[in-house]
Amino acid sequence: MMLLERKLNDQFGSVVTHVKSTAKALDCSGASVMIIHKDRIVSEEYWGKHSKDPNAKPIQVDSQFHIASVRKSYIGFATAFAVFNGYIDSIDDPITKYLSFANEEFLKNIPIRQLLTHNHGLHTIDGKLIREFAPGQSWAYRDINIELLTQIIKNSTGKTIAQILNEEVFKPLGFRETGWYDEPNDKLVQVIKEQNDKFWSTSKGTDGDKKNMYVSTRELAFWGYTHLKQGFIDGTQMVSKEILKLATTLQSPNSLNTALPQNGFLWFVKDIPAKRTEIGYHVPKGAFQILGYTNVALLVIPKHDIVAVRMFNRFGSTPGYDYLWDIRGFGDVVSECVKE
Template sequence: MMIIETKLDNRFQPLVAHVKDTSNVLDCSGAGIMVIHHDKIVTEQYWGKHAKAPDARPIQEDSQFHVASVRKSYIGFAVAYAVQNRYIVCIDDKVTKYIAIHNTAVYKNMTIRHLLTHTHGLNIKEGKQIREFAAGQSWAYRDINIDLLAEIVEQTTGKTIAQIVSEHVFEPLEFKETGWYDEQNEQLVQVIRKPNNKFWSTSKGTDGDKKNMYVSTRELAYWGYIHLKQGFINGRQVVSEDIIRLATSLQSPSLKNKELPQNGFLWFVKDLPAMKSEIGERVPKGSFQILGYTSVALLVIPKHDLVAVRMFNSFGSTPGYDYLSDIRSFGDTVIACL
């Protein structure tokens, strides 16, 4: 079981104010924030409600937010598990070594590393897979790689994403507020979106490969804390240190354009300065971050022994909201509080 002492620290009030300012700009009904610093919960606040209805449940400790692409950090963990246990021999193996591909020309020279670091070059156009650029030559954020990684994990290990993270993380640490849900329940925060938003899609299935993952603020912070401590929790090695290191270290191939984001196993990692990085300029090298389209963010800063989480329930950005600037500012504000 995860046990972290609470010792609130007013130094992080500017960060709380930053998150509240963002919540006022976004089309959301509630939000949460948690900061863990030097093995203490130093900030934890919730405000708003699960939905816009007057009688909606207030946001609280067990409220679970739809984390959107933050789910990719759990998929990255499962891939790292497969690599560490030699189900996947090497991330520079070609994708076609592990799964059957009909359109082999589109997948030419594409490796698992390319899938993990968004450098694969694949996209979907008019229902067909196309190549935007040669694998390993540039960077683009597309979801097609996530489906392929999930398939590779299941084909090689015989286990689903959910089974792997449950067995190695959720069950040993008694996580009860993290999961994939087919049906609504009172702990799930409603996603606020325009009714006809063509990008929104609900998912069914609890294998861990679908876009239906909900996590509470505190368990997302705990997930970050596990990575911060490289799996050593409450005096024992609960999670493999090798898996954590693999997932959160720089894995991107060398690209000609040095201004593109850098990744580990789907995590964004801070290495050399890059204009298109989603991690704040003041955040030190070695930090890593994962983001979701609901504006959820988890930032881990090993240099300062810190984890910061912000939670919202807005699907996408409102007019005038600069997501890239805001998420960079979030990280820079964390540093300013220290």
């Protein structure tokens, strides 16, 4: 486990207040927040329970939250690993170089870059593949690109997402509260959702390509810290600097409308101001962030030497909750707490 000095203070008190306000708006059963600033844990709080059952376990330091799309940051790392090590020649290679399909005209001439930056234009409705827009001409957040990417990684490297992350990150850093789970256990926080939510699905499989990833607050913060420090931890290069840098460098096509979100290897990256970005307007250039549908978020701000994590166990939004406004607000409050 990563060794960081824990020196709590009230500098980021308004961030804790913001997260608690969001937790109330989401009607979740438990939440947490952790902030690392200048190599110190300066804020760390846990509240609520693992579920709405009166006898549920309290949220605590080793509670693991379902992180939903935050898992894409790990898939981004695995893709960067494949590129850096030459398993993938270039992210501008067409996906058909690494995948074979029968009679799928829609998949031709789509480069891996467009899967990473959500510009591919593909969508599935009722199990049928359709094209929403011409490749590279717009932006849409869909699952099909993740399905294709994970298969490309398996085909090119001969390894699963989980194998790559275990070998390159989890074992070197001693992560034991990060992983993919087939069955519930007493450390996993229950996801609170609407009854018969059509978007919620349970997944099984520990290859790292399914939506069943759970992470503790501290290990998600340490994952962000690993990126912030480019893998140089406790005086040793623990994780490849080149892979981490590649994963968080802006990769969106130059031709993309500047109002649309900008991405690295699935991470949202702050570059020029973008109307549809999920990153706060006051968050400085060079920051990167990942957000999940359970409202979990990881924000890294290199300029201010900050990693900020918020955890919730609510799947989706409650009536009146504007997730885009709220996640931007989270980043802005974090940025405003920094004393120059």
